[in-house]
Every structure is written in C-alpha cells, then in structure tokens.
Amino acid sequence: MAQFRNKVFLPIVGVFLGAFSLMMLLSYAVAYWRVTTEVTSDAEQMINYVEHKLNYAMRNMYKLEQLHYEKCDDKGRAELEQFLLHHFNGGLFFVRSSQEQRYTYCSVVGEIVVAQKDRNFENLILLDEVNRQFPLAVLNYNWREQDSRSLFLGYIGKKNTSAIRITLDDSYAFFDPECSKCRHVEVRLTNDSLVYSMGQPLVDLVSTVRIESDRYPFYVASQINRNRILKMMTNSLVFSLPLSLLVSFLCAYLFKLLQRSERSLKQQLKRAIRQRELVAFYQPIMDAATGRIVGAEALVRWVRPNGEVIPPVRFIDELERTALINPLTIQMLEQLPEDLAPIFAADDEFRCSLNLVPEQVEQEDFCCHIERLATSGFPTHQLALEITERLPLRNLEVANQHLERLKALGVVIELDDAGTGYGGASYLQELNIDILKIDKLFVDTLVLSPNNTPVLDAYIQMAKTLKMEVIAEGVETHEQSLALLARGVHLHQGYYFSKPLPAEEFIQFWLAKQN
Structure with a gap:
C-alpha cells in the first residue's frame, strides 16, 4: 500500500513542483521583460527631453552672437537682460568678449568662474570638429561664492564666447520616488562625464539599459536590480493564477467587438469621403468694430444622403486615428475656391482657414501638394492654415x-x-505664426469671471508684442464681444454672429452683410 501511494503521490508532487517551477520561471521572465520595457521607454523619453533642450540652446547660440555685448558693465548687462526677456525658456546664459578674462563669464545674475580643475577642458566634446565652435562639457564653477556643477553648451564666435547652462528638472513623472532604492538613472556624455543622476546606486544589480542619442554625444543609463523584478513578479503572481484566463477571454471578446465596431465606422468614413458626404461648413470671422466679414473657417460636417448632418465630435477622432484625415483635408482644400468663388473674386483680402493635424504640417507630400496647387492658380494668398495645440x-x-x-x-x-x-x-x-486664435475656454471667462482673466490678457499682450493678429473663437454673447473690443481684439468668431453654414448659405450671409 505504501509503495502504491508513493507511485501515485510522487509523480503528482513532481508534476506539481515542475509546473510550479515553470510558472515561477515564466513569471520572472515576464516581470524582467516588463521592467526592461518600462525602463527603456523612460530612457527614450529622457533622451528626447535632453535633445530638445540642446536643440533650443543651439538655436539661441546663434542669436547670442548677434548681441552688441562688449564687456560686463551696465550696458552689457542690459543687453543680456533684454535677450533673456525674449528667450525666457532658453536657460541661463553666460557671455564673455574676447577681451575679457578667459575663464570668467558675465550674466544677468552675476559672474561665474570656471573651477581651476576644469580649466584644461579635458572632458570637453566638440560638436563641430571642423570649425571647433560648439564645445559641450560638464564643468565645475563658482557662482555667488558657491561651487556648482552643470552641463554647458558653448559657442566660440568672432566677438564673444558664449555658454548656455543646460538645466534638467529635479523630478520626472516616470521616476517613482518610492522606488529610489530599486532604480538608478544617469545621464552622461559619451566621455562618461556625469550630467545628472536620479535614485541611489544599486546593489544586487541585474542589468543596465543604455540608450544613446543619435543627435548628440550623450546617453541615458538606467540600472535594474533584482528587488524591482521580484516586486513586479510578486504583484502580478497574486492575481494571475485565478484571473488570467477569465480576463484574457473577456479582453479578447471585447477587443473583437471593438475592432468590429471600428472597422465598421472606418469603412463608413471611407465611403463617405469617396462619395463626398464629408463637406465644409463655413463659420464667418467678423470684424466686430465694423461689422464686416473678413474671413471664414472651414469646418467638416458629415451630410448623409437623407440630409442628416452628423457633428464632427462623433467621427473626427476616427478620422485622425486612421489617417483618413489626410485625403479629407486635401479634398476640402481643393473644394474651397469652388465653394467660395464669388467671395474670393469680389474680395481679394478675404481669407478662409482650414485646420491641420500635426502630422500634416510635418509631411513633405502635403507641402508639395499646396505648392502644386499654387502653380495651377489656387489662391494661396486667401488661404490660412490652423495648427492646433x-x-x-x-x-x-x-x-x-x-x-x-x-x-x-x-x-x-x-x-x-x-x-x-x-x-x-x-x-x-519657434514657429513663424501670423495669427493667434484665442480658445473659447478663455473667452467664456469674460462673463463667468470678468475679474479673473490673466491667461486671456497674457495671450493678447503676447500677440501684440509679437505683432500678431488675434482672433477670438467661441464668441456667443454681446457682452463677450464688447469685452474683447475693450481689450483691442476686434476679430471675432462664434455663434453670436453665425453658426457654421453650408457654402450656399454662407455666400448669402456674406452678400447680406455687404449691403
């Protein structure tokens, strides 16, 4: 009997232990993969962030060279202060003329002096090996009698030598403060000079994810230790056994339903574009000071064969997600001169705007298409393109x-x-914008909270400073229109003047305003 029990019991135990061991190995592998994927994604975000900082600093360098800076006196500081006011996102910058001391730089917040140990510039990297004008280095320096250390991008010009301090944030959304002992992230130059680090140096290290920038000589290294993988594994293991099959079946079923629904809407939109059911409705842009229509915005509407008009909120996300927005934009663009032909012919200053998604602004094909339209007589001087934030x-x-x-x-x-x-x-x-459109969100505050409009006022003032026109969207009441006029904003768009209209009705509306 004992032998029989052993023959039955031992294989069961063996299978159980084997299955349990395999489960643990798979769980560990999945946890390691999840942690590595997460860390890699975070490192790539950090790479993009630092590259953006360096891109912006590089552009400012050329502008710094144009300053009429001669020496670190009242006049020189005034020049630097004026530059800072127009480049407040550019970081802290330092300048010295070729006549000043080599290691002492001037700024609006005081002088800095390069530390003695870094004056040989051994850790310096030249971004431009030919002209040797753009050095990048991590330097120790003295500022206001305090020793500090930062990453600097320099520019050796004809008159001055300039440097911009590249500052990084103190914290990041992807870095969990509670996990400071299970993660360590470093930003280093390719000569291994440390730029920035987060978290504590790790023990029981498993691996290090290193992502290098393909534009600048730096990389991000993120360490992973065993504790983080085990924590991820334990958390997932508690729920995975009883729920994994059920959740998988439910997710697969829901995904199948969602995919079927999306396919159906996508096919409907493809057919609607082909049959020209997606058309432009035009909302006028008024000069509220004179009552004259100066332009319009083309807004897409889905007009069914039975006359039903479907608002864009029900389909615009699907258009953008499936890239159907691209052929639709081209179709609407080419239709504009035909829809508004009488107005374009009568008023050469009338301008019609069309919304673009960011992908279209970055597409070479879209830009070339408009250039081809221009050669065929398209009135591009009466076209405005809106870039959304x-x-x-x-x-x-x-x-x-x-x-x-x-x-x-x-x-x-x-x-x-x-x-x-x-x-x-x-x-x-960074973009050469002509017109700033104030969103309805801020226009509503004119009535809802008339004494609390700092953002609206700031954008209006910024547009005036940058010599831009301002159009206020979402104007729905007479009180809003008057408040905008009082602030010097006379171009208004909204239901107070007219809802978006089909092309024929819009032309009739325009003709009525001309009389």
Whole structure:
C-alpha cells in the first residue's frame, strides 16, 4: 500500500513542483521583460527631453552672437537682460568678449568662474570638429561664492564666447520616488562625464539599459536590480493564477467587438469621403468694430444622403486615428475656391482657414501638394492654415521649414486652441505664426469671471508684442464681444454672429452683410 501511494503521490508532487517551477520561471521572465520595457521607454523619453533642450540652446547660440555685448558693465548687462526677456525658456546664459578674462563669464545674475580643475577642458566634446565652435562639457564653477556643477553648451564666435547652462528638472513623472532604492538613472556624455543622476546606486544589480542619442554625444543609463523584478513578479503572481484566463477571454471578446465596431465606422468614413458626404461648413470671422466679414473657417460636417448632418465630435477622432484625415483635408482644400468663388473674386483680402493635424504640417507630400496647387492658380494668398495645440508636433524643425515654404506662397499660419494644449509659448517662439486664435475656454471667462482673466490678457499682450493678429473663437454673447473690443481684439468668431453654414448659405450671409 505504501509503495502504491508513493507511485501515485510522487509523480503528482513532481508534476506539481515542475509546473510550479515553470510558472515561477515564466513569471520572472515576464516581470524582467516588463521592467526592461518600462525602463527603456523612460530612457527614450529622457533622451528626447535632453535633445530638445540642446536643440533650443543651439538655436539661441546663434542669436547670442548677434548681441552688441562688449564687456560686463551696465550696458552689457542690459543687453543680456533684454535677450533673456525674449528667450525666457532658453536657460541661463553666460557671455564673455574676447577681451575679457578667459575663464570668467558675465550674466544677468552675476559672474561665474570656471573651477581651476576644469580649466584644461579635458572632458570637453566638440560638436563641430571642423570649425571647433560648439564645445559641450560638464564643468565645475563658482557662482555667488558657491561651487556648482552643470552641463554647458558653448559657442566660440568672432566677438564673444558664449555658454548656455543646460538645466534638467529635479523630478520626472516616470521616476517613482518610492522606488529610489530599486532604480538608478544617469545621464552622461559619451566621455562618461556625469550630467545628472536620479535614485541611489544599486546593489544586487541585474542589468543596465543604455540608450544613446543619435543627435548628440550623450546617453541615458538606467540600472535594474533584482528587488524591482521580484516586486513586479510578486504583484502580478497574486492575481494571475485565478484571473488570467477569465480576463484574457473577456479582453479578447471585447477587443473583437471593438475592432468590429471600428472597422465598421472606418469603412463608413471611407465611403463617405469617396462619395463626398464629408463637406465644409463655413463659420464667418467678423470684424466686430465694423461689422464686416473678413474671413471664414472651414469646418467638416458629415451630410448623409437623407440630409442628416452628423457633428464632427462623433467621427473626427476616427478620422485622425486612421489617417483618413489626410485625403479629407486635401479634398476640402481643393473644394474651397469652388465653394467660395464669388467671395474670393469680389474680395481679394478675404481669407478662409482650414485646420491641420500635426502630422500634416510635418509631411513633405502635403507641402508639395499646396505648392502644386499654387502653380495651377489656387489662391494661396486667401488661404490660412490652423495648427492646433491639441496634439503635439514631433519635429518642430521640419514643421517650421514646411511652414516657411507655405508662407512664401502667401499662406497665412494660425495657432489654434492657444493655451490649451502641448505647444504653449514654444510654438510662438519657434514657429513663424501670423495669427493667434484665442480658445473659447478663455473667452467664456469674460462673463463667468470678468475679474479673473490673466491667461486671456497674457495671450493678447503676447500677440501684440509679437505683432500678431488675434482672433477670438467661441464668441456667443454681446457682452463677450464688447469685452474683447475693450481689450483691442476686434476679430471675432462664434455663434453670436453665425453658426457654421453650408457654402450656399454662407455666400448669402456674406452678400447680406455687404449691403
């Protein structure tokens, strides 16, 4: 009997132990993969962040060289202060003329002196090996009788030698303070000079994820230790056994339903674009001071064969997600001169605007298409393109190049949803914007909270300083219109004047305002 029990019991125990060991190994492997994927993604975010800092500093370097700075006196500091006011996102910068002491730099907050041990510049990296004008280095320095250490980007010009301190944030969303003992992140130059570190040096180290920048000589190294993997493994193991199959079946079923629904909407939109059911409705832009219509914004509407008009909130996300927005934008763009032909012919200053998603601003094909339209007689001087802050531009440099080509054709560039999205002041500084559109969110405060409109007032003042026109969107009441006029904003758009209208009705509305 004992032998029989052993023959039955021992294999069961063996299978159980084998299955348990395999489960533990798989759980550990999955936990390691999840941690590595997360750390890699975080390191890539850090790479993009530092690259953006260096890109911006590089552009400011050329502007620093144009300063009429001669020496660190009252006049020199005034020049630096004026530069800082116009480049407040550029970081702290230091300048010395070729006549001043080699290791002493001037700034609006005082002088800094390069530490004696770094004056041989052994850890310096030249970004431009040919002209040797852009040094990058981590330096120790004395500022206000305090010793500090920072990353500097320099520029050796004809008149001055300039340096911008590249400052990094003290904390990041991806770095959990409670996990400071299970994660260590470093930013280093390729000569291994330490730029910045987060977390404590780790023991029981398993691996290090190293991501290098393909634009600048630095990398991000993120260490992973065993404790973090075991913690991830334990957390997932508690729920994985009883729930994994059930959740997997439910997720697969829901995903299948969602995929079927999305496929259906996508096919409907493809058919609607092909049959030209997605058309432009036009909302007038008024000069509230004179009552004259100066332009319009083309807004997409889905007009079913039965006459039903579907608002964009029900389909615009699907258009953007599936890239169907690209052929639709081209279709609406090419239709504008036909829809508004009488107005374009009668008023050469009338301008119609069209919204773009960030991808289109960065697409070479879209820019080339408008250039081809211009050669065929398209009235590009009566076209305005709106860039929204709702979604981010991935490559500001490419976007700016395309916008400059479009502006050369007479196209006006507008910044839509100002103050509500990703770009903020950086779009105004780095892109050649002509018109700032104030979002309805801020216009509503004129009535809801008339004594608390600092953001609206700041954007209006910024636009005036940058010599931009301002259009206020979402104007729905007479009181809002008067309050905007009092602030010097006379171009208004909103339901107070008219809802978006089909092309024929808009032309009738325009003709009525002309009489």
